[in-house]
Amino acid sequence: MKTLTKKAEDMSLKELAKYIDYSVLKPEFTEExxxxxxxxxxxxxxxxxxxxxxxxxxxxxxxxxxxxMLCPVTDFPFGTSSTESRVQxxxxxxxxxxxxxxxxxxxFGMLRSGKTDEIxxxxxxxxxxxxxxxxxxxxxxETDALTVEQVKEGCxxxxxxxxxxxKTSTGFLTGYESHGATPEIIQVMMDExxxxxxxxxxxxxxxxxxxxKLIDMGIDRMGVGYKSVPxxxxxx
Numbered sequence: 618m619k620t621l622t623k624k625a626e627d628m629s630l631k632e633l634a635k636y637i638d639y640s641v642l643k644p645e646f647t648e649e650x651x652x653x654x655x656x657x658x659x660x661x662x663x664x665x666x667x668x669x670x671x672x673x674x675x676x677x678x679x680x681x682x683x684x685x686m687l688c689p690v691t692d693f694p695f696g697t698s699s700t701e702s703r704v705q706x707x708x709x710x711x712x713x714x715x716x717x718x719x720x721x722x723x724x725f726g727m728l729r730s731g732k733t734d735e736i737x738x739x740x741x742x743x744x745x746x747x748x749x750x751x752x753x754x755x756x757x758x759e760t761d762a763l764t765v766e767q768v769k770e771g772c773x774x775x776x777x778x779x780x781x782x783x784k785t786s787t788g789f790l791t792g793y794e795s796h797g798a799t800p801e802i803i804q805v806m807m808d809e810x811x812x813x814x815x816x817x818x819x820x821x822x823x824x825x826x827x828x829x830k831l832i833d834m835g836i837d838r839m840g841v842g843y844k845s846v847p848x849x850x851x852x853x
Contacts, residue, residue, distance in 0.1 A: 625832035630661075633850055636832060637663040638688050638817070638840045640788065641676075648675055654843050659685045661850065665717050667840060669693065670710050677715045686717035688755075691743075694789035696722030696757070700739045704746045711750040718753040722787060725759040728771050736771075740778030748779070755782035755817055755838075760802050761793045768802065772809040782837065783810055786820030797821030798839065800830055807835065825849050 625633070639658030641651055651668070655676045658666045665688035668676050673689060680687055689710040692698045698706070707719050721743055727736055740756060747754040756778075758771040775783045783806055785798045796802070797820025806816050818831055819840030828849035831839060841849055 621833065621835065625829035628832070630850060633828075633832070634662040635664050636828075636836070636839050637661075637846065637849075638665045638667045638819070638838055639663040639685075639846060640667045640819070640840050640842045642667055642669060642690060642693070642788070644669070648672075651675060652679065655679045657843070658846075659683050661846065663846075664688075664838060667720065670706060673710055673713055673715075677713065680715050687713070687715045688718050688720055689716060690720040690722075690757075692722050693720075694722060694787040696724045696759075697726065700742050703739065704742050707743050707746040707754070708749070711747050711752045716750075716752055718755055718781070719747045720755045720757060720784065722757045722759065723771060723774070725762050725771070728758075728767055728774070729763065733770060733774055736774045737778050740774060740780060744779040744781075753781035755784045756780045757784045757787055757819075759787055759790055760785045760806075761790055761796055761820070765802075765805055768805055769809045772806055772814070776810060776813045780814060782815045782817050784817040784819055784840070786840075788820045788840070788842070795821060798827075798831065800827075800834060803831060803834060803836060823848060825851055 641654045655666050665686050667688045670689045691706040692703050744754050756775045772783050798818025815837035817838040823845045
């Protein structure tokens with residue numbers, strides 16, 4: 618959780634952009650669209666561009682030498698692959714010099730089943746794979762599919778596994794109401810992790826008011842979709 622020295626409304630565009638992981642994850646994007654969105658995130662000075670792992674080599678040239686880095690999202694969006702597969706996915710992207718952090722989806726079905734020991738074991742292996750290359754790892758809980766108590770339990774699993782961030786949502790969950798990074802669930806996660814993990818909100822961050830409120834709460838990072846980035850940054 619960040620300690621703020623000024624209110625979000627008083628921050629510069631550059632300061633605000635540093636809170637954003639610019640989401641470029643839709644599977645239907647063409648390579649041309651991915652390149653253009655990556656270039657846009659770099660131009661704005663966003664912290665990272667979140668991409669699917671298959672596009673590392675496509676996007677890498679556009680972030681090299683800039684303040685923006687890549688954040689590949691592994692085992693996305695379900696988090697249901699074997700630990701062996703998940704570790705291989707993390708290692709395959711963490712080795713790139715242009716990677717700042719790696720995101721991964723928790724097996725939230727397993728969390729709903731109460732299999733916390735299995736989750737911790739899996740996440741420990743994934744975190745170790747990222748840390749081997751000095752990359753931080755963010756774990757997506759998929760909070761809209763969980764009860765508040767399950768969100769707290771998921772946060773505890775992440776802390777025990779050595780994860781660097783806990784994160785709310787993939788933005789791709791179906792069959793549930795979509796709430797994403799509400800101030801209420803962000804507060805639950807902040808209270809649970811304290812100073813042991815950073816907190817990333819993602820999903821349904823579509824207004825400047827919401828974006829600024831989460832910053833003032835002390836959030837560390839936010840995943841924002843390409844359509845919402847200009848809105849939250851007040852670019853148009």
